Amino acid sequence: MNSRIIKLSDELANCIAAGEVVERPASVVRELIDNSIDAGAGNITIEIKGSGKRYIRVADDGIGMTRDDALLCFERHATSKIKTVEDLNAITTLGFRGEALPSIAAVSNVRLSTCNEGESVGTDVEVNNGAVKSVKDAPPVKGTSVEIKDLFLNIPARLKFLKSDTTETSRIIEVVNQHALSHPMIKFRMESGGKRMIDTFSTDNRLNRIASIFKNEMVNNLMPVEEKHSSNLKLSVRGYISKIGADTGSRGMQYIFVNNRYIRDRVISHAVYEAYKTMLSRDRHPIYFLFLDIDPKMIDVNVHPTKIEVRFMRQGEIHDFIRDTIRDSMKRVRSQVSEVGVRDSVSEERDSAFSLQPSALYKDRIREATERYVSNHESVFDIPIQDLRLKTPSSELRLSPEMESDLSKFKPIGQIFNSFIILQGVDNIIFIDQHTAHERILYERLLSKMRDSRIEVQTMLLPVNIELPSKESLVLQSNLDNFKKLGFDIESFGENSFVIRSVPSILSKDDCKQAVKDILDKLLVSEANLSGSEQRRTGFDEVINKMILVMSCRGAVKAGQILSIEEMSSLIKELMNTNRPFTCPHGRPIALSIEKGQILKGFLRK
Numbered sequence: 001m002n003s004r005i006i007k008l009s010d011e012l013a014n015c016i017a018a019g020e021v022v023e024r025p026a027s028v029v030r031e032l033i034d035n036s037i038d039a040g041a042g043n044i045t046i047e048i049k050g051s052g053k054r055y056i057r058v059a060d061d062g063i064g065m066t067r068d069d070a071l072l073c074f075e076r077h078a079t080s081k082i083k084t085v086e087d088l089n090a091i092t093t094l095g096f097r098g099e100a101l102p103s104i105a106a107v108s109n110v111r112l113s114t115c116n117e118g119e120s121v122g123t124d125v126e127v128n129n130g131a132v133k134s135v136k137d138a139p140p141v142k143g144t145s146v147e148i149k150d151l152f153l154n155i156p157a158r159l160k161f162l163k164s165d166t167t168e169t170s171r172i173i174e175v176v177n178q179h180a181l182s183h184p185m186i187k188f189r190m191e192s193g194g195k196r197m198i199d200t201f202s203t204d205n206r207l208n209r210i211a212s213i214f215k216n217e218m219v220n221n222l223m224p225v226e227e228k229h230s231s232n233l234k235l236s237v238r239g240y241i242s243k244i245g246a247d248t249g250s251r252g253m254q255y256i257f258v259n260n261r262y263i264r265d266r267v268i269s270h271a272v273y274e275a276y277k278t279m280l281s282r283d284r285h286p287i288y289f290l291f292l293d294i295d296p297k298m299i300d301v302n303v304h305p306t307k308i309e310v311r312f313m314r315q316g317e318i319h320d321f322i323r324d325t326i327r328d329s330m331k332r333v334r335s336q337v338s339e340v341g342v343r344d345s346v347s348e349e350r351d352s353a354f355s356l357q358p359s360a361l362y363k364d365r366i367r368e369a370t371e372r373y374v375s376n377h378e379s380v381f382d383i384p385i386q387d388l389r390l391k392t393p394s395s396e397l398r399l400s401p402e403m404e405s406d407l408s409k410f411k412p413i414g415q416i417f418n419s420f421i422i423l424q425g426v427d428n429i430i431f432i433d434q435h436t437a438h439e440r441i442l443y444e445r446l447l448s449k450m451r452d453s454r455i456e457v458q459t460m461l462l463p464v465n466i467e468l469p470s471k472e473s474l475v476l477q478s479n480l481d482n483f484k485k486l487g488f489d490i491e492s493f494g495e496n497s498f499v500i501r502s503v504p505s506i507l508s509k510d511d512c513k514q515a516v517k518d519i520l521d522k523l524l525v526s527e528a529n530l531s532g533s534e535q536r537r538t539g540f541d542e543v544i545n546k547m548i549l550v551m552s553c554r555g556a557v558k559a560g561q562i563l564s565i566e567e568m569s570s571l572i573k574e575l576m577n578t579n580r581p582f583t584c585p586h587g588r589p590i591a592l593s594i595e596k597g598q599i600l601k602g603f604l605r606k
């Protein structure tokens, strides 16, 4: 009987493999840079056009390939990096499967030029959608260059899944950043559409490399994790983490490298959060760059199609070792805490948090909770509204419709924790969250002014310079018009530099830089989560709404700010003029009430 099973052609098999390995332009760039690093390059240049969909070129000055190898490298499972099954147990190169080039070639047009070290003639190979088109002599240029054109042109389904140009480009930048961070001795240059995005110099100092990618300002927020070795785990750890109080609103700046390979790992990430524990409020995230050197026998790198995850033996012990190493470093740099500019009133508390002893005292716990509240409210814009809906206040704390309809019957009598306004009525006390209340007011005001193009603008006396990492500057560049509509006059000023000439009046001038950065943070996160067509659909309104959310949060009075009774009254009056006075723009409640009856009951008077 005839067999129903057939063995797939190499061509089809390569296309299937490509599905796993080559997800998007950034995966092509990742594989090509991996190869350049494995070839011992000292210089790697990356050029892209059309966010990599049209054109990618990665060139290096590594060892190059012979003509035979230049052809063999497009065959499946052809690699110079391992020979035997045992080799899989101790991988020291970034690549080892021999899958990348055939997978890439299956879904694009590739041209590879290379010259084997010491030979006088090089080789030029062209491969179109998996088929070798030509093999020619090439000039003896040191190293290898790989050019990719028309990626995914033969698989329209994949093309459709790609996101906007800005997003795809920023993913490529991210890949280059990851490699540049793990290999500071290699000089990386990247251009997109002829514009220089990354240019690093060779250094043996990791902090210098971090600075040339993320700019000096960010580096000032870091403290070192002193190198620690465990002979037991055959592991060394070192790196840099954000100082206490210098955390951020997103997980964007978290990097783990294992034997100079960028990886994602929940367990290690968890160890870092554990080390920060009480010092990190909800929705805040540490920055970290952790470099692990581990005996390759203690890990399995052959567990993920794009090799972005590894499996650790003795994961639990590694977790604790990393957590403890970070805690030790935090203790050592205690004295630096005041440098990060935390408010004096809380720095004492943070200092004590540094000693990492559980504070059993009730008084301390209250202070800690208050402090957490304070810092929480400086970064409320991260919580998805759906999550909050599930957490509406318990019914006995909710305001009744009668209360909601007429708050003017209630009189402001003061503040507690310098954060909540107390209103007293005949039968109730109402607490108003001053920050979210003000946020609601500003949000609606900005939204309506924005609609009638009436946003008030203040011109900076001295224009403010702002230098941004490549990804952020890309997003800013493509949103300059949106910023303009909101009252930010920002001008691009050479590569990755901008000048802020005016800002919306609700922002304090000191705040404007941070506000721009926060907005970019939000835009980056949301860009990455939407596909290209979704981005076009949501487009402008969504972007503007996000920007207004950040601005109202930035502009609103903070928790911890003392208000006069008059200020409280006018805040409440303005709040009642908004469309939704009892829910903040992020979905949090603004007011809670306690009945006099509950208080009487507590005192056993009822």
Ligand code: ADP
Pocket (backbone or CB within 6 Å): 031, 035, 036, 039, 060, 062, 063, 064, 065, 073, 078, 079, 080, 081, 094, 095, 096, 097, 098, 099, 100, 101, 102, 143, 144
């Ligand atoms: P892998 O990296 O897993 O071995 P690839 O398909 O990425 O698989 O590459 C196949 C082989 O081609 C590599 O093992 C290497 O010998 C050779 N090669 C690829 N890129 C380069 C390069 N830039 N310089 C030198 N050799 C290269």
Ligand code: MG
Pocket (backbone or CB within 6 Å): 031, 034, 035, 094, 095, 096, 098, 100, 101
């Ligand atoms: Mg490879």
